[in-house]
Amino acid sequence: MMSRIPLRFRRLFIDAPIKAKILVLVMTVLAFPFMLSLGLIRENYRAISSFSDDVALFGAIARLGEANARNPELVGAYLESGSFEDLRAYNESVDELSAALDAIEDAASDLETRFILSSIRNSFQSFYEEAHLSIRARRFASPDPYAGYYRAERIARYLDDYASMLTDRNLAASASAYGRRVQGAAAGRALALTALAAGALICVAFGIVFSDYLTGPLRRLAAAASRMAAGDLAVDPVPISSSDEVGRLSDSFNTMSAHIADLVEGLKEKAAVEKRLHREELRSAQREAPQGIRIPGPAGADQSPLPLQYAQLDLARRDAPGRARSDGPDRRALRPAPLFPRSGRRGIHARRRARDRPEVRFHPGP
Numbered sequence: 001m002m003s004r005i006p007l008r009f010r011r012l013f014i015d016a017p018i019k020a021k022i023l024v025l026v027m028t029v030l031a032f033p034f035m036l037s038l039g040l041i042r043e044n045y046r047a048i049s050s051f052s053d054d055v056a057l058f059g060a061i062a063r064l065g066e067a068n069a070r071n072p073e074l075v076g077a078y079l080e081s082g083s084f085e086d087l088r089a090y091n092e093s094v095d096e097l098s099a100a101l102d103a104i105e106d107a108a109s110d111l112e113t114r115f116i117l118s119s120i121r122n123s124f125q126s127f128y129e130e131a132h133l134s135i136r137a138r139r140f141a142s143p144d145p146y147a148g149y150y151r152a153e154r155i156a157r158y159l160d161d162y163a164s165m166l167t168d169r170n171l172a173a174s175a176s177a178y179g180r181r182v183q184g185a186a187a188g189r190a191l192a193l194t195a196l197a198a199g200a201l202i203c204v205a206f207g208i209v210f211s212d213y214l215t216g217p218l219r220r221l222a223a224a225a226s227r228m229a230a231g232d233l234a235v236d237p238v239p240i241s242s243s244d245e246v247g248r249l250s251d252s253f254n255t256m257s258a259h260i261a262d263l264v265e266g267l268k269e270k271a272a273v274e275k276r277l278h279r280e281e282l283r284s285a286q287r288e289a290p291q292g293i294r295i296p297g298p299a300g301a302d303q304s305p306l307p308l309q310y311a312q313l314d315l316a317r318r319d320a321p322g323r324a325r326s327d328g329p330d331r332r333a334l335r336p337a338p339l340f341p342r343s344g345r346r347g348i349h350a351r352r353r354a355r356d357r358p359e360v361r362f363h364p365g366p
């Protein structure tokens with residue numbers, strides 16, 4: 001079944017109109033640079049998306065460091081003032097640090113980064129517990145609320161070191177990824193130029209083959225028409241390879257040339273028949289001519305008498321200019337009897353045959 005599909009599509013393309021074939025050619029030529037442009041746009045989008053992810057990761061690490069540096073200050077401010085505003089600000093800072101940590105964990109891909117993030121989360125959990133103990137001691141008026149605060153401050157410094165390690169690790173990974181992107185972009189540009197050049201050559205070759213496919217039947221048709229115009233009616237039929245406009249034109253030309261050849265052959269046969277009939281009439285006229293009146297026959301033939309109707313002509317000579325001989329009637333008053341009717345189709349054909357006869361000359365008898 002799969003082997004029949006290309007043949008079916010090929011037959012469908014061959015029998016398609018010329019307009020559809022030209023549209024296929026144009027769409028094929030435009031499809032290659034279009035697909036190449038889509039590929040380049042996709043690669044650019046991937047590079048931009050990767051760069052955007054790196055920027056988002058740097059932003060999350062920066063927010064993590066800022067929240068970690070701000071948390072001990074907010075806890076100390078609350079221990080000094082006991083204000084709920086400072087406590088609310090501390091809770092918001094904790095939420096911001098937790099959200100930044102979640103974002104970094106979602107973007108992390110290598111094992112080392114995940115290990116650093118695990119250390120940061122454990123440190124943050126310890127910081128939060130010590131800070132919570134200090135806040136509870138301040139709220140319930142414990143004698144030494146700052147003990148937990150000092151422990152939380154030391155944990156925050158460790159957490160800041162982990163954040164710096166995470167930043168360095170991300171910078172190294174970003175630099176490596178940037179190098180790979182630069183190499184990939186250079187390779188992509190070279191590949192795009194090569195593919196564009198190859199595609200241009202393929203499109204040119206396809207256009208040449210396609211144009212020859214379209215104009216080949218027209219050239220054969222023009223050659224056959226030129227031969228017929230030069231008088232060569234023995235033209236071979238133009239081969240028909242498709243059912244499009246050119247194929248129908250070739251079929252019509254073959255039919256026309258066959259009809260013209262048949263018509264010319266019929267005219268030749270008719271001319272030969274008329275020639276034979278003319279010779280038969282001449283021979284009949286020679287046989288029926290009276291004694292003393294002869295008519296020239298065909299070239300090389302003996303003289304024969306004229307038909308009987310021409311025997312009524314007056315062959316009297318005039319004695320002198322302006323006077324007719326007295327021994328006979330006026331020759332202008334005499335007319336030969338008609339050899340054919342004066343009207344109708346038979347009369348027209350008879351007059352046409354008489355017009356084509358050789359000139360009749362009268363000879364006096366011996």
